[in-house]
Amino acid sequence: MKYVKIYLVILGLTGLFMSCAPAKYFVETEDVLSQIDWERNVLNYIPLMGDDLHSDVLYATYQLLKSKKYSQLNLYLSTVQNSPDYYPAKALYCIAKSKYTDALEYTDKIKENRILLKQLLSIDLNYELSRMAGEYNYKKFLQDYQNLTDEYPDNDILKKIIAVRIRYVRYNN
Amino acid sequence: MKYGRFTLVLTLSLFLISCSESKMLMKSLRENRVPVDYLHDSKIADCDRSDGIALTAFDGHAFDTDLSVTKINGEVFPFLFYNYIEKNFAVKLGQMSLDRDYSDFFKESFAIESGRTGCYSLVDEPAENDYTLEIVYDTCITVSKYHQNTTIIFLIFTYSIYSQEVGFPAQTDLSVHVTLRKGDEIILDNKYFINKTLPPIPSDNMNINKMRFDFVSNMAESLSLGTKECIEQIIDDINSGIRKN
Numbered sequence: 042m043k044y045v046k047i048y049l050v051i052l053g054l055t056g057l058f059m060s061c062a063p064a065k066y067f068v069e070t071e072d073v074l075s076q077i078d079w080e081r082n083v084l085n086y087i088p089l090m091g092d093d094l095h096s097d098v099l100y101a102t103y104q105l106l107k108s109k110k111y112s113q114l115n116l117y118l119s120t121v122q123n124s125p126d127y128y129p130a131k132a133l134y135c136i137a138k139s140k141y142t143d144a145l146e147y148t149d150k151i152k153e154n155r156i157l158l159k160q161l162l163s164i165d166l167n168y169e170l171s172r173m174a175g176e177y178n179y180k181k182f183l184q185d186y187q188n189l190t191d192e193y194p195d196n197d198i199l200k201k202i203i204a205v206r207i208r209y210v211r212y213n214n
Numbered sequence: 215m216k217y218g219r220f221t222l223v224l225t226l227s228l229f230l231i232s233c234s235e236s237k238m239l240m241k242s243l244r245e246n247r248v249p250v251d252y253l254h255d256s257k258i259a260d261c262d263r264s265d266g267i268a269l270t271a272f273d274g275h276a277f278d279t280d281l282s283v284t285k286i287n288g289e290v291f292p293f294l295f296y297n298y299i300e301k302n303f304a305v306k307l308g309q310m311s312l313d314r315d316y317s318d319f320f321k322e323s324f325a326i327e328s329g330r331t332g333c334y335s336l337v338d339e340p341a342e343n344d345y346t347l348e349i350v351y352d353t354c355i356t357v358s359k360y361h362q363n364t365t366i367i368f369l370i371f372t373y374s375i376y377s378q379e380v381g382f383p384a385q386t387d388l389s390v391h392v393t394l395r396k397g398d399e400i401i402l403d404n405k406y407f408i409n410k411t412l413p414p415i416p417s418d419n420m421n422i423n424k425m426r427f428d429f430v431s432n433m434a435e436s437l438s439l440g441t442k443e444c445i446e447q448i449i450d451d452i453n454s455g456i457r458k459n
Contacts, residue, residue: 083415083416180249187253190253190254194258200255204253204255208435212428
């Protein structure tokens with residue numbers, strides 16, 4: 042009985058440790074992203090650009106993710122399921138919780154008004170899932186990110202974000 | 215005489231150990247095949263592409279065939295309860311560590327970038343009015359430093375060993391000679407010197423194999439970005455040369 046208790050304590054501590062695993066993707070606004078020192082940056086950012094932050098749901102999601110209030114965010118999202126921005130918000134929540142399969146499902150349902158976010162998340166999540174499945178293909182993801190860059194030639198922040206993504210893909214196979 | 219032999223044996227042993235250390239590290243680093251590629255982030259130029267350019271000569275043989283490791287220096291502090299061993303190696307990237315031929319990578323990247331920002335069209339065979347381009351690599355080196363240290367602490371009935379390996383920033387030096395001709399007339403005759411230093415990505419991964427993979431990847435990334443810079447400069451100058459002509 043004593044050993045079972047010790048085992049359960051170790052299991053609990055491991056779970057606690059795993060839940061504190063650092064996030065891989067950080068949601069950030071255009072204003073903050075424009076001030077980042079990209080030469081030194083190694084973090085993967087998910088940008089909220091244009092009118093993304095005019096959406097109450099996305100703004101609240103951004104604030105709650107920033108303060109790492111995940112359960113509060115989950116509760117909040119359950120109250121806004123009819124909002125057109127429910128899917129991108131839920132996808133961001135799932136990414137923060139490293140639930141990539143669920144995140145991809147929600148990403149696929151994102152409407153055309155958040156197309157850039159949808160396209161970027163779709164590549165990111167497909168990469169994470171293929172890596173987990175051991176089907177890593179660097180060239181494919183480099184090409185996907187290249188296509189996305191070419192689709193938005195005037196978006197300099199996106200180019201910088203994608204340059205970091207390519208480093209991330211290069212080193213995390 | 216007795217001490218002479220002892221010194222000789224000790225020196226030979228240290229020499230052999232020193233060589234095997236470099237070889238072991240070299241063998242381990244050579245096991246990694248890393249991608250050489252980069253993101254083309256230039257804006258696609260909207261310009262006249264009626265002029266044709268044929269790449270008639272390309273010599274990229276300045277790049278080494280195999281990755282090599284040479285020991286730079288080392289320090290040993292052998293105390294009674296505390297031992298510290300430090301080794302520093304110079305590592306030079308070679309073709310065999312890349313997942314594709316460097317010359318093919320350069321030519322492909324040059325063609326892609328020409329299609330994006332070049333105010334000309336790349337052709338296979340030059341027509342009478344077309345330009346011819348020769349690209350010769352004088353230098354193509356990517357080097358870095360690799361540091362290993364081991365701390366051994368002896369306690370009364372036990373001991374503790376702590377090892378650490380650190381990769382330093384990769385440095386790429388490229389020196390490329392480019393000649394653009396139209397018939398016999400030389401339009402452009404420039405040398406490009408690129409020096410690209412890229413710090414390794416910070417990692418808290420303690421897995422030695424992963425650390426070594428990241429180290430070689432960092433060198434390949436430095437080479438990729440150095441090549442990118444070089445190609446962009448060459449295309450800029452070709453555009454100016456054609457415009458002036």
